[in-house]
Amino acid sequence: MAEFRIVVLASGRGSNLRALLAAQEAGRLGGARVVCVASNKPHSAAVAFAENSGIEALAYDPRDFTSREGFDQTLVGLAMERKPSLLVCAGFMRVLSADSVALAKGRMINIHPSLLPKYPGLKTHERALAEGDREHGCSVHQVVPEVDAGPVIAQARVPVLPGDSAEMLASRVLLREHPLLVATVRAFAEGKLSAGPEGVACRGIPLHAPLSLDDDDCLSEPR
Ligand code: GRF
Numbered sequence: 001m002a003e004f005r006i007v008v009l010a011s012g013r014g015s016n017l018r019a020l021l022a023a024q025e026a027g028r029l030g031g032a033r034v035v036c037v038a039s040n041k042p043h044s045a046a047v048a049f050a051e052n053s054g055i056e057a058l059a060y061d062p063r064d065f066t067s068r069e070g071f072d073q074t075l076v077g078l079a080m081e082r083k084p085s086l087l088v089c090a091g092f093m094r095v096l097s098a099d100s101v102a103l104a105k106g107r108m109i110n111i112h113p114s115l116l117p118k119y120p121g122l123k124t125h126e127r128a129l130a131e132g133d134r135e136h137g138c139s140v141h142q143v144v145p146e147v148d149a150g151p152v153i154a155q156a157r158v159p160v161l162p163g164d165s166a167e168m169l170a171s172r173v174l175l176r177e178h179p180l181l182v183a184t185v186r187a188f189a190e191g192k193l194s195a196g197p198e199g200v201a202c203r204g205i206p207l208h209a210p211l212s213l214d215d216d217d218c219l220s221e222p223r
Helices: 015-025 045-052 068-081 098-103 124-130 166-189
Strands: 005-009 033-039 056-059 086-089 108-112 135-142 152-159 193-196 199-202 211-213
Touching: 005 015, 005 068, 015 033, 015 045, 015 166, 033 045, 033 068, 045 056, 056 068, 068 086, 068 098, 086 166, 108 166, 124 135, 124 166, 135 166, 152 166, 166 193, 166 211
Parallel strands: 005 033, 005 086, 033 056, 086 108, 152 211
Antiparallel strands: 108 135, 135 152, 193 199
């Protein structure tokens, strides 16, 4: 079987990247392998971690490019040259321009810290608290040109507890982001999930509702 190759796009601390690599090492990523980390932040912890782990890092500063589109097309174009089966945005804090998203042919996913379609964009934990939500969580979705608006593939839920600060809630969500991203990537690598320009399918059938992360850190299908 062809190798399931992953390019991770990351901009910051890189805890989701580390979770993917730990799962790969432990044989819990369905045989998938992270072949490259691409970044818009050359000095980020994510890039340093990739380099220290012997993984190719493609890291460029957008300020060295003459246009936004030029940077995005270069980064995604170089990522695609690594022949990825899946591109995984894991804390990639940049809105890619539409032409660069198209280069990925629907095979780009992103992890977002809210139960989409609630709270696309930034400050999701603050917004969930301000709304008085009793439940919050994280989503993995297919990347489309509109920010955080692609089909939602899988979600994990956490309670909002009395007295929560945004930081406390963010930590609780992050603890579920890692297994959610690992389980979703594993489902792609094992062929349960597939994604392309036409959307996302589960066992060959268009996904009609997000999968949920269960207590065993596996994805359950909607009924
Ligand atoms: C995560 O909460 C992710 O959902 C959001 O940014 C954060 C990145 O964390 N997009 P890390 O860099 O993976 O630690």
